[in-house]
Amino acid sequence: MPEVIFPGPEGRLEGRYHPQKERDAPIAIILHPHPQFGGTMNNKVVYNLHYAFHKMGFTVLRFNFRGVGRSQGEYDQGIGELSDAASALDYLQSMNNNSKHCWVAGFSFGAWIGMQLLMRRPEITGFVSVSPPANMYDFSFLAPCPSSGLVINGTADKVAPPSDTTALVNKLKEQKGITISHEEVEGAGHFFEEPYMETMISSVSGYVKRRLTETSR
Known part of the structure; x- marks a missing residue:
């Protein structure tokens, strides 16, 4: 899978880009966990999400936020990181301008x-x-939340307690015109350590495939 370097707001950003042969393949960008707590694009959850999307026919990009790995700049409280993500999406779109679907996945x-x-x-x-x-x-x-999506978490998550996630989902579900799906992986912690990773990836894949089927009808 080719390593790529593309321009970000604070200098270059480092990524891994995994294209499909089909020119109109859907695209997905995968975002990694907190840079100050060891989060990188090679985090296991991010890596597995990347390959799951590619397996489903997506052209996929994951990358390191500013100050992580070979990406330039330094941590910016989420403000700069949002700009990094926008630049990554610009880069992905510039190489896939025939794509009809665009997804974002983050951990x-x-x-x-x-x-x-x-x-x-x-x-x-x-x-x-x-x-x-x-x-x-x-x-x-x-x-309002502008598009439908999936929120997935573990029932034994001590970093982001399930009750807070459920409260967020319930709030989003009150909005009209979109559908928020919520799945919980029984017994899984924040990082979906084995044997839970497979269950989580399989849930995500099942959800994305259903959505793609609905939109192609």
């Missing part, structure tokens, strides 16, 4: 950034939020 801190990106980019048709830290970050900007 933990990346889920928070992904949901903000969703608000800025009307072309995003679906999202996957894995372990969104609703206890740490304010998600009230999702008013």
